[in-house]
Amino acid sequence: PRPDAAMRLAALLAALRPVLPLVLGLSLGCSLSLLRASWSQGGGEDQCLGAAGRPGPPAGGADPEAADGRLGQGHEDFRPRIVPYYRDPNKPYKKVLRTRYIQTELGFHERLFVAVLTSKATLNTLAVAVNKTVAHHFPRLLYFTGLRSAKVPHGMVLVAHGDERPIWLMYETMYYIHQHFGSDYDWFYIMQDDTYAQAEQVKALVTHLSINQDVYLGRAEEFIGGDEQARYCHGGFGYLLSRSLLLKLHPHLDSCRNEILSVRPDEWLGRCIIDFLGITCVSQLQGQHYHTYELAKNAEPEKEEEEEFQAALAVHPVSDMTLMYRLHKHFSRIQLERAYQEIQELQMQIRNLTSLTPAGEAGLTWPVGINAPFLPKSRFEVISWDYFTEQHLFSCPDGSPKCELPGASKADVSDIIESALEQLNSRYQPLLRFSKRQLLNGYRRFDPTRGMEYTLDLLLEAVTQKGHSHVLVKRVSLVRPLSKVEIIPMPYVTEATRVQLVLPLTVQDLDFVANFLDMYAMNTLDTHDNALLTLLFIYHPYDAQRVSQVDIFAGVKTMVGELEKRYAEVKIPWISVKTEVPSQVKLMDIVSKKHPVDTLFFLASVWTEINMEFLNRCRMNTISNWQVFFPVHFQEFNPALVYRGEQTASSSTDFLRDGHFDRHSFAEACFYNSDYMTARTKLAADILDRDEVLESMEVFDVFLHYSGLHLFRAVEPGLVQKYALRSCNPRLSEELYHRCVLSNLEGLASRSHLAMALFEQEQANST
Secondary structure, three states, X not given: OHHHHHHHHHHHHHHHHHHHHHHHHHHHHHHHHHHHHHHHHHHHHHOOEOOOOOEOOOOOOOOOEOOOOOEOOOOOOOOOOOXXXXXXXXXXXXXXXXXXXXXXXXXXXXXXXXXXXXXOOOOOOHHHHHHHHOHHHOOOEEEEEOOOOOOOOOOOOEEXXXXXXXXXXXXXXXXXXXXXXXXXXXXXXXXXXXXXXXXXXXXXXXXXXXXXXXXXXXXXXXOOOOOOOOEEEOHHHOEEEEHHHHHXXXXXXXXXXXXXXXXXXXXXXXXXXXXXXXXXXXXXXXXXXXXXXXXXXOOOHHHOOOHHHHOOOEEEOXXXXXXXXHHHHHHHHXXXXXXXXXXXXXXXXXXXXXOOOOOHHHHOOOOXXXXXXXXXXXXXXXXXXXXXXXXXXXXXXXXXXXXXXXXXXXXXXXXXXXHHXXXXXXXXXXXXXXXXXXXXXXXXXXXXXXXXXXXXXXXXXXXXXXXXXXXXXXXXXXXXXXXXXXXXXXXXXXXXXXXXXXXXXXXXXXXXXHHHHHHHXXXXXXXXXXXXXXXXXXXXXXXXXXXXXXXXXHXXXXXXXXXXXXXXXXOOOEEEEEOOOOOHHHHHHHHHHXXXXXXXXXXXXXXXXXXXXXXXXXXXXXXXXXXXXXXXXXXEOOHHHHOOOOOOOOOHXXXXXXXXXXXXXXXXXXXXXXXXXXXXXXXXXXXXXXXXXXXXXXXXXXXXXXXXXXXXXXXXXXXXXXXXXXXXXXXXXXXXXXXXXXXXHHOOOOHHHHHHHHHHHHHHHHO
């Protein structure tokens, strides 16, 4: 019996062994939970109580939260809260309108707003100098003056109050800032146009200050004959106000205007803040110092070596424009030297730490701190080098083998050569001094992971200290790294704009019209998308003469009539055109005259499959008087060559697999009628009455050569076209005909598919 019992116990343990970890884990978890609960309950009895019996604040800090769980006074804007959704059942449902930007919906504020006070005497001098030196460094800057109907210098945003009294100007400025920007910004920097402010230093200052305090920061000055403890911020050196202080000050501005008498506007504002808010100006806050420097008369910025001057955020007074530019040059040089010093220190740290990495010294890239070059995974990802000399480029945008260096590229090459010489001289001087004789070879390529790379073969003349010269060839490599990414400001557009589709049709397109109309009805009419359609029937002169007997577009017109019966509110107009050469420009001239100037056109082809996703991108990427959009559609390959009798791929994830983006086609375009009419007017003035020139042009060429708009040319995965052999009209220009033929040839299949088809054909022939 005892051996049987032992065997049964062993069998039981073997059966329970897989679940033992789970049982032990659950037991341990429950035990720890009970212990934690007992500790938390016992800890509540040991809290330190204040005088009133409430838990006291942590040592060295303010009470962050009241006993009832709510944040203290002044913190209500910073605690997240859920806004409940309530819909009144007695009111009809309305579509919820979202905010323009997500940061508005989340309650985010911009960081810094700058106001510059100017006058009639300095608007066109010092104010312009401020605008040219530091304005572009601040996110938002406005100029305020008391002039009436003042002429605004170019590139400046001016607010004219109509009263030049200093106190009144300050009152109106503060009132205007609160009314228009009080809810959008966290910090407000007020300065005069005779003040030079280091923009980057001011922006860095506000990033280190907490926004939950009432801040009045600047150069603190005593009131004349006033309280010794009270201070106001000197207006000549600028001062910083927090949003919370501005909100509290606004209700008292009218009282300050009526009750406080002062000659200086900065004293008036300081007295207003002290009397009604009890806040005095400080020059130091939260460990940050507001450094200023008073510039002496006839001072030379280049010769100022005082540490106080070098560290100044604001310099005052600036007497003229030249002095403003000299100050800007001086402080820019200081910032540049600091940046180079920081780069050298960071590179030294990278070198020291690289030896501790698994790769060791081999993992150190050149230049130190810049991303390593892109490593292609196949021969199709290799980035090619462009060859150039000082005068010519041997990789031209139009495909020609040689062309002259354009202005920007020529300046780029000159700058690179000068930088190479500067680096060589800084490394070898005073032993050797180099001068350029000739650029023998130049190579460059753009690496998206690091920037523009250059390799130069320079013919140099080296001169020693004793005056001996020697000619030598030296190869140098340089990198122009990608710097700080900037967001280009663009006008705001919405997805509610009506799109006017224009579809030109010829007799060769009749087999594909039914599919186009079906997709249009399914993706726009059924979804009630704000998109209309206009058909353009292009008759050959022979077909136009027989239209009363045999109309080649009769079937299309019948399908249009059926659509209009199915959708009673929809009207699809058509326009009949007689021509032998269906020039895209001539056709758009006809359509443009029949629509308002604010119409957004989408010029489509019969193989285009309309969908809501692309129409929204057409609306967003086309901006009136700013940008036109020419999408590159995805062209599927010939299924007979790709699949060779096999079943086609039906997976939605592979819909862009067996095809290519047709860069030779410019048939699809999105643009506004007003932009087209403006460019077309310039074209008409250039060609005069030579209408035959229009046969060699497309709408893309009109915008490219006769408009100053941005041409946005990008691949569009939302435009997928089935394979079809296009008919190329030989009466078009040679370039257009050649592009059409190339589009057909490259749209047959990929290289691998064509190679496999040739291989199978050779095998069939050999057998």
